[in-house]
Amino acid sequence: MRTVDLIQKKRDGGELTREEIAHLIRGYTSGQIPDYQISAWAMAVFFRGMTDRETADLTLEMARSGDQMDLSAIPGIKVDKHSTGGVGDTTTLILAPLLASAGVPVAKMSGRGLGHTGGTIDKLEAIPGFQVERTREEFLDQVTRVGAAVIGQSGNITPADKKLYGLRDVTATVNSIPLIASSVMSKKIAAGADAIVLDVKTGKGAFMKTLEESIQLAQAMVGIGTEVGRETVAVITSMNEPLGMSIGNALEVKEAIEVLGGRGHASLKEVSLVLGSYMLVLGGKASDLEEARESLKARIEDGSALRKFKEMIEAQGGDSSVVDDPSRMPGAAETVEVKAEADGYVSSVEAEELGLAAMLLGAGRATKESVIDLGVGLVLHKRIGDPVKAGETLVTLYANPGDGIELSAAEQKIRRAYTVSEAPVEKPPLVYAVIT
Ligand code: URA
Numbered sequence: 340m341r342t343v344d345l346i347q348k349k350r351d352g353g354e355l356t357r358e359e360i361a362h363l364i365r366g367y368t369s370g371q372i373p374d375y376q377i378s379a380w381a382m383a384v385f386f387r388g389m390t391d392r393e394t395a396d397l398t399l400e401m402a403r404s405g406d407q408m409d410l411s412a413i414p415g416i417k418v419d420k421h422s423t424g425g426v427g428d429t430t431t432l433i434l435a436p437l438l439a440s441a442g443v444p445v446a447k448m449s450g451r452g453l454g455h456t457g458g459t460i461d462k463l464e465a466i467p468g469f470q471v472e473r474t475r476e477e478f479l480d481q482v483t484r485v486g487a488a489v490i491g492q493s494g495n496i497t498p499a500d501k502k503l504y505g506l507r508d509v510t511a512t513v514n515s516i517p518l519i520a521s522s523v524m525s526k527k528i529a530a531g532a533d534a535i536v537l538d539v540k541t542g543k544g545a546f547m548k549t550l551e552e553s554i555q556l557a558q559a560m561v562g563i564g565t566e567v568g569r570e571t572v573a574v575i576t577s578m579n580e581p582l583g584m585s586i587g588n589a590l591e592v593k594e595a596i597e598v599l600g601g602r603g604h605a606s607l608k609e610v611s612l613v614l615g616s617y618m619l620v621l622g623g624k625a626s627d628l629e630e631a632r633e634s635l636k637a638r639i640e641d642g643s644a645l646r647k648f649k650e651m652i653e654a655q656g657g658d659s660s661v662v663d664d665p666s667r668m669p670g671a672a673e674t675v676e677v678k679a680e681a682d683g684y685v686s687s688v689e690a691e692e693l694g695l696a697a698m699l700l701g702a703g704r705a706t707k708e709s710v711i712d713l714g715v716g717l718v719l720h721k722r723i724g725d726p727v728k729a730g731e732t733l734v735t736l737y738a739n740p741g742d743g744i745e746l747s748a749a750e751q752k753i754r755r756a757y758t759v760s761e762a763p764v765e766k767p768p769l770v771y772a773v774i775t
């Protein structure tokens with residue numbers, strides 16, 4: 340098989356066979372096929388697309404390119420969740436203990452933050468002592484015993500995707516639906532869960548800016564899941580503004596604790612309940628969405644969700660007293676209030692700008708090597724549609740002034756992120772569509 344013939348076939352709009360896709364992915368992973376040939380193929384895919392069958396074959400080939408988690412020793416239906424990346428998106432910290440408290444085991448591998456979006460693994464490290472690195476045995480044992488574990492992506496999961504994603508990043512081929520869908524789903528399949536709930540973000544702060552594109556991506560991912568026998572549901576949720584009210588690592592853990600304890604802002608709580616309800620139904624612990632929601636609300640109200648979070652923290656070596664006293668996590672020496680300049684209604688809260696502002700304070704990474712400050716970030720007081728008076732606080736900024744910390748640049752970004760209009764503004768929906 341000649342690689343150049345496969346590039347040409349795709350360039351001319353043809354459909355590659357399973358064997359041809361295997362040739363490309365195996366050859367690339369082993370180093371036998373060079374970057375420039377895979378770049379040309381990725382660009383051909385960008386313009387020509389892939390059939391559902393090709394996309395499923397590509398996904399499975401990438402899933403098999405490295406280690407695959409075998410979760411079969413854990414009793415029950417294991418359900419994973421994945422978000423395409425948002426700001427103030429703390430749902431994993433809520434859903435892992437919440438679902439475990441309702442009887443669905445969650446064995447989750449998560450990532451670190453990069454750029455304007457945060458990462459679950461960084462957030463968990465704000466809890467003193469919390470270990471995100473676990474051996475496979477420790478991980479499986481914890482999920483069996485406690486019902487939930489959240490750890491960092493282990494060594495050699497989907498090396499083909501790692502290499503291909505890096506190449507796409509520098510060859511303008513990231514934004515292809517079959518390539519994104521297969522990239523995400525290959526990692527989920529290798530992670531071993533029986534069923535998958537996807538949170539596909541849509542709007543200004545998301546990868547996919549339009550609802551139409553978001554639905555296409557969701558359909559592609561659900562199609563792959565169905566094709567390979569992992570039941571998959573995709574919920575399309577808003578990233579027109581940050582999901583929760585906190586941006587920054589310890590601040591987001593604190594907000595997750597509030598939601599698990601029955602407090603917290605309605606938006607993060609509502610999206611968590613929607614995603615969680617699908618997880619509970621897929622996990623076989625509720626017969627419909629209504630029953631699922633009631634069951635999850637009961638776990639929050641009777642305190643079992645919060646107790647499960649403590650158990651999970653202790654199992655991973657962390658100090659669970661942060662649940663009762665979040666001030667035991669890293670904090671900030673200084674706070675600054677960013678205030679509204681005029682009366683009116685909030686008409687936009689740009690998630691990306693706020694994510695970047697938090698990054699300037701040290702909450703996020705500009706590059707993979709950046710060191711982050713777990714205690715800093717932002718707390719929002721106003722969302723789209725909220726009425727506001729001149730002089731009222733829009734955002735409280737938490738900072739630890741020091742080298743490289745750009746307080747005034749962050750403040751400027753926050754001002755730019757908010758628009759206040761004279762006329763009343765309707766609150767945008769939190770959930771736009773569900774693809775099953
Ligand atoms: N996230 C991924 O994991 N892969 C992509 O291709 C895009 C976003």
Ligand code: CA
Nearest residue numbers: 565570571775
């Ligand atoms: Ca289905």
